[in-house]
Amino acid sequence: MSPELIHLFDLPGKTVVVVDILRATSCMTTAFAHGIAAMKPVASLEECRALKEAGYVIAAERNGEKVAGFDIGNSPFSYMEPALQGRKVAVTTTNGTLTIAKSMAAHDVLIGSFLNLSAVARRVTALNQDLVIHCAGWKGSVNAEDTLFAGALIDLLLNDFTLGADDATLAHALYRQHQDDLPGYVSQSSHAQRLQGFGIMKDIEFCLATDTYEVVPFMQGDQIVASGN
Template identity: 65%
Template sequence: MKKTAVCLSPELIHLFDLAGHTVVAVDILRATSTITTALAHGVAAIKPVADLEACRQLKQEGYLIAAERGGQKVAGFDLGNSPFSYMDEQLRGKKVALTTTNGTLTIERSRQADHLLIGAFLNISALADKIRQLDKDVIIHCAGWQGSVNLEDTLFAGALIAKLQDSFAPASDDALLAQALYEHHRQDIPGLVRLSSHAQRLAGHGIAKDIAFCLRQDEYQVVPHLENELLIK
C-alpha cells in the first residue's frame, strides 16, 4: 500500500522530503478552491506568485493579475480570490497571475514534488482518481493561516485520506490526526468550518456565500497541476 502524510502548515514542510511524492496543495478558503473553479470555467492557466510586486509586473506579460491579502482583494488588481469572480465567460482562455495570503506560498513550497496537484472539496473525487493513477506516496500540504494550523484544510486532508483508504494508508501521526478530525465531524462539516478562525475572519468580510461554495463536493472534474510554472488542467 502507498502512504498518505499530512503537512499541517507550510512552516513544517521542511520536515518532509517531497521528491518521489505526489503533493496536494490545499487552501480550502479559498485559493485552491478558486484555482479549481477558474480552470473549470475555462481560464487557460494560473501562475501562482508569492509576492504582490512580482504579481503586478506580470500584467506587462499579458496576464490578468489577481491578489488577495487578509481575505480581501488588493486595490489595483484585476481580480481577487473569490471563486465567483472566476465564473466569467470573459476569462475563457486567459492567463491569470495569482497571489494570496497563504495559498500561493504553500504552492511555492511544494515545488520539489514529483507531481504537484491542487486539491479542494470541489474536485475531491477527481483528485483522488488522479492520485491513484500517479501511484506514489502522497503528502497533503495544508496552507493554514499565516503559519498556524487551520480546521478547514486539516478537515479536507482527512476527507481525502478517507477517500483514498482502499489503496493508501494514513501512515503518520499527522495523517491519523486529520483522519480523526474528519471522522468526528463528517456529519456536519459546515458546522465545524463555521467555528474555524478563518471562516470567522472571512464572514467579517461578508463572504459566507464563498464559504458555502468552497465546501461543496465534486462540483468539478478538473485537477489543476503544476507544469512549467503554470497551473493547468
C-alpha cells in the same frame, strides 16, 4: 498541517496535493472548471502586477481581501466570468501561493479542494506515488478547513494507501467526526470567522460543497494548468 512543517517531509518522487480551501485552491479549481488557460502563482504583489503587461489577468488577495488595483481578488465567483475563458491569470495570495512554492520539490503537485475532491483522489491513486497533503493553514497556523479536507481525501484513499504519520491519523479522525456537517464545523473555525467579517459567507458555503467539478489542476513548470479531464 502547515507550510511551516513541510520541511519535515521528503518530497522528491512524491505527489503533493496543495490545499487552501478558503480560498486559493478552491478558486483555482473553479477557474479551470470555467475555462481559464493557465495560472501563474507568484509570491509578491509586485511580481503579480508586472505580469499585467505580459497579458495576464492579475489576481491578488492579502489578509482575506482583494488588493486594490488588481483585476480580481480571491472569490471563486470572480473566476466564473466568461471573459476569463482562455486567459492566463497571475495570482498571489496570503497562504496558497507560498504553499505551492514550498511543494515544488515533489514529482507531481496537484491543486485540491472540496470542489474536486473525488477527482483528486482518483488522480492521486493513478499516479501511484507516496502522497503528502500540504495544508496552507493561516500564516503558518493549523486551520480547520484544510485539515478537514486532508481527512476527507485520506478517507477516499484508505483502500490504496496506509497512513504514514500521526498528523494524517489526526486529520482523518477529525473528518470522520464532522463529515456530516462540514459547514457547521468550519463556520466555528477562527479562519472562517475572520472571513465572515468580510461578508463572504456565500464563498465559504461554495468552497465546502464536494465534487462540484471534475478538473484537477496541476503544476507544469511554474504554471498551473489542467488537462481536458
